[in-house]
Amino acid sequence: MRKNVKDIDINYIQYGNGTQDIVLLHGWGQNIAMMRPLGDLFQDKYKITILDLPGFGESKEPVEPWSIDDYVDCLNLFLKELKVKKPILMGHSFGGRVAIAYSANYKVHKLCLFGSPCMRNRELTTKEKTLKALKKIPFLNNLAEVAKNYIGSRDYKAASPIMRQTLVNVINQDLTDCAKNIMVPTLLIWGELDTEAPVDEARELEKIIPDAGLVVLAGLGHYAYLDNLPQVYKILLAFLKED
16 A cells, blocks of 8 residues: 655555554664564554555655654654554664654554664764764765775665665664653563664663663574564563553
């Protein structure tokens, strides 16, 4: 299905039973398929909505670089169009970032985050330090842009110019204040070996969000929610039954 929001055609699926909505947000470079296994588990008792976020899957990309705030605004308009009110919001990685900012500004019933980094206070990597140094040298500015293609992340190198700048905007936006303003029950599910969003960040996030609990899955990484789906389902089921 398609819905036009902010002049962008957004691809989405909607299915399931029940009066309570679950909205699933995928990670960077991913699409509906990455969240469908979770949605399918809850379709008997919940109404499931999964979308390709703008710039991913079959949704069009923005005409200019976006920030997290732009994605939140788009999601709000999208859910209004679908008449989805106060959903249970679940997000992985980048989708979790969007979910954090959305939940701080709009009504949700509950929030579930999987490997979703939110703070911008980590030590710069050697690659990032190199790029930062190159940018400070006037005649090497262009070299810094070229260098990004060689030493940047896989996500950065795979993206279009607009989405590359969007990625920079996203990872440089600190969401600590947003996390502090989340006033609904929040469940954090993290992989013990996650290198994209280290578990230490999850422990800090648990402290920041007023009503949050953290579950760490031993031996798993950034896609822990998929790598042990049966266990994650049981954890989520218990969390959602706490009403």
